[in-house]
Amino acid sequence: xxxxxxxxxxxxxxxxxxxxxxAERPLTAxxxxxxxxxxxxxxxxxxxxxxxxxxxFLRARMTAEILATQLDRLNALHAHPALAPGFxxxxxxxxxxxxxxxxxxxxxxHNPDLGEIVMxxxxxxxxxxxGTLAALTIKNSDRFKLAWQATAEDLASxxxx
Numbered sequence: 001x002x003x004x005x006x007x008x009x010x011x012x013x014x015x016x017x018x019x020x021x022x023a024e025r026p027l028t029a030x031x032x033x034x035x036x037x038x039x040x041x042x043x044x045x046x047x048x049x050x051x052x053x054x055x056x057f058l059r060a061r062m063t064a065e066i067l068a069t070q071l072d073r074l075n076a077l078h079a080h081p082a083l084a085p086g087f088x089x090x091x092x093x094x095x096x097x098x099x100x101x102x103x104x105x106x107x108x109x110h111n112p113d114l115g116e117i118v119m120x121x122x123x124x125x126x127x128x129x130x131g132t133l134a135a136l137t138i139k140n141s142d143r144f145k146l147a148w149q150a151t152a153e154d155l156a157s158x159x160x161x
Contacts, residue, residue, distance in 0.1 A: 006106040009128040011035040013059035037156035039070030049106035055083035064108040087113040122146040
């Protein structure tokens with residue numbers, strides 16, 4: 001079982017003016033820029049996951065591609081249907097079993113799912129603004145500790161997390 005999981009909310013996406021299906025909403029140019037800066041901050045800090053998984057929704061895929069590119073993990077980038085809206089603790093457990101050989105798994109998904117998962121597993125509320133990352137340390141299959149959390153802006157800065 002992995003020792004750590006990074007839960008990431010996708011970057012800022014087009015809303016409410018997007019005319020198409022919700023699953024096809026892209027990141028805005030500003031959302032992509034913020035995620036590039038956040039990913040560069042993760043790379044500077046050497047907070048690099050073994051695998052980067054994302055929801056099949058476009059905004060999550062775009063976010064994950066930015067992260068995987070900056071973190072040199074494009075070969076470990078995969079869409080995972082369980083990360084679509086409706087993602088829950090049971091889905092997370094299944095993913096952690098599926099990727100049991102990885103040390104750190106990054107999951108790019110959606111709100112309110114991410115906030116509910118972190119609250120249920122760690123008993124700590126996290127406000128998942130777009131681009132927020134919550135790092136959970138896995139004690140065993142049913143014990144998780146919120147190690148740290150950071151917004152995209154926090155990740156992009158040179159300040160300690």
